[in-house]
Amino acid sequence: MNSKKKKVVVVGLGVYGSAVASQLALMGADVIGIDQFEPPHSHGSSHGGTRITRIANFEGGRYVETALRTIEIYKWMQQQGFSDRPLFQSNGVLLYGPRGDILEATHGVTNPIKGTIDVARKFNVAHEVLSGADIQARFPGFNLSDAEALDTMGYFEKDSGTLFPERCVEAQLKLARQCGAQLLMNTRVADVSDTGSQKVVMLANGTTIEADEVVVCAGPWVRDFVPEELRQHFKVERHVFGWFQSQDPAAFHIDNHPNFARFFRMPDGSVDFFYGFPNGHEVVKVAKEQGKPVDVNDPMRLTVDDTEVQALFNTVAPHIKGLTGKIVTRASCVYTVTPDHQFLIGEHPDMQGVHIVSACSGHGFKHAAALGERLAQEIMGQRTRGSLNADYGWKARGIGAP
Numbered sequence: 001m002n003s004k005k006k007k008v009v010v011v012g013l014g015v016y017g018s019a020v021a022s023q024l025a026l027m028g029a030d031v032i033g034i035d036q037f038e039p040p041h042s043h044g045s046s047h048g049g050t051r052i053t054r055i056a057n058f059e060g061g062r063y064v065e066t067a068l069r070t071i072e073i074y075k076w077m078q079q080q081g082f083s084d085r086p087l088f089q090s091n092g093v094l095l096y097g098p099r100g101d102i103l104e105a106t107h108g109v110t111n112p113i114k115g116t117i118d119v120a121r122k123f124n125v126a127h128e129v130l131s132g133a134d135i136q137a138r139f140p141g142f143n144l145s146d147a148e149a150l151d152t153m154g155y156f157e158k159d160s161g162t163l164f165p166e167r168c169v170e171a172q173l174k175l176a177r178q179c180g181a182q183l184l185m186n187t188r189v190a191d192v193s194d195t196g197s198q199k200v201v202m203l204a205n206g207t208t209i210e211a212d213e214v215v216v217c218a219g220p221w222v223r224d225f226v227p228e229e230l231r232q233h234f235k236v237e238r239h240v241f242g243w244f245q246s247q248d249p250a251a252f253h254i255d256n257h258p259n260f261a262r263f264f265r266m267p268d269g270s271v272d273f274f275y276g277f278p279n280g281h282e283v284v285k286v287a288k289e290q291g292k293p294v295d296v297n298d299p300m301r302l303t304v305d306d307t308e309v310q311a312l313f314n315t316v317a318p319h320i321k322g323l324t325g326k327i328v329t330r331a332s333c334v335y336t337v338t339p340d341h342q343f344l345i346g347e348h349p350d351m352q353g354v355h356i357v358s359a360c361s362g363h364g365f366k367h368a369a370a371l372g373e374r375l376a377q378e379i380m381g382q383r384t385r386g387s388l389n390a391d392y393g394w395k396a397r398g399i400g401a402p
């Protein structure tokens, strides 16, 4: 019997890389995880204190299973002591906005509220459909006039809520280490190649590491690892978060208020949106999805200037009661967008056994632990049904179609 452990190198240890590395190590693989920084850090996609999780995803019914499994995995990690602070809090999520059709796409999809309701009904996800009056009564922190309430509907899901990104990454790295994974921080990978019998990972200092398989979870740096002709399909966008003081600390406390996505009509009839989190103190964290294309290696992208936060405040303030202009803090974050805003998880077109994971497009965090587990199961030969390649690979995405 061959008792040699399968050796897997994981490039990038954000939420996806740390999920894959921890699950592979748990399943008995010989794992080397490598990151150019020291995660959790604020250079990539997995930071900013909070992420929304939704169980019914308007982005597609297939995400219900992975959203649920991710929550389960983080609850297990919590119980096992991999974090002494919560990784998940079920404060719920509310999507609300105009009753009519919303034709402007969010994550590539129109009608996000109705789409969410359809998915929730199809997959039996517990939820409530709320009227504008219900929302006024239950969530008085929102500024919804009586006239506006008449044209408003909402979707409320009580079992979802908040994931804490830095804590989730830390817990996954702790699990990986505890299961024997070797983690190389502040170490940049310059290249991944295939000799036929082995994959070779070359570090920026010229050192090479051989492996049976390689998983590349480079987040917004994914383009460095895909064939040149396919790079154009991965766009990197920069987004800004603002944390604002609220005059009413009780109204937006994470223990009694859901995360929210607010869709609202503009004077020209089009629909815009922003999303937010009660932050636990007297602060509300908000963001808009108006990402601008950016060079991921430009250090200036990390700086958020006053004009950007002021623009965010101007959009959000009319919709939230008691939000003061006092900026508590600010941050920027980048994510990778594919043409159809879905995930790309598949074998490298030219190298069998090299897996590319670009699970982002702004909605990937809530599925990371589950998709990481699934990829680890496939690599370790522990999964008999389905394949990530078929579901999320190049052909499925219509990218390159090798």
Ligand SMILES: Cc1cc2nc3c(=O)[nH]c(=O)nc-3n(C[C@H](O)[C@H](O)[C@H](O)COP(=O)(O)OP(=O)(O)OC[C@H]3O[C@@H](n4cnc5c(N)ncnc54)[C@H](O)[C@@H]3O)c2cc1C
Binding pocket: 011, 012, 013, 014, 015, 016, 017, 034, 035, 036, 037, 039, 043, 044, 045, 046, 047, 050, 051, 052, 053, 187, 188, 189, 190, 217, 218, 219, 220, 221, 224, 239, 240, 287, 333, 334, 335, 357, 358, 359, 360, 361, 362, 363, 364, 365, 366, 367
């Ligand atoms: C503003 C914003 C809001 C979001 N909101 C939500 C939300 O509410 N809900 C949700 O589900 N999702 C959300 N997302 C998406 C989610 O956060 C991302 O899908 C997820 O964090 C992607 O993680 P990742 O591991 O792919 O990338 P990252 O966290 O960026 O990790 C990639 C890692 O690879 C490393 N790396 C790259 N190149 C190399 C190299 N050559 N050598 C060594 N290491 C390398 C990097 O240093 C980095 O640590 C949001 C994203 C952003 C930016």
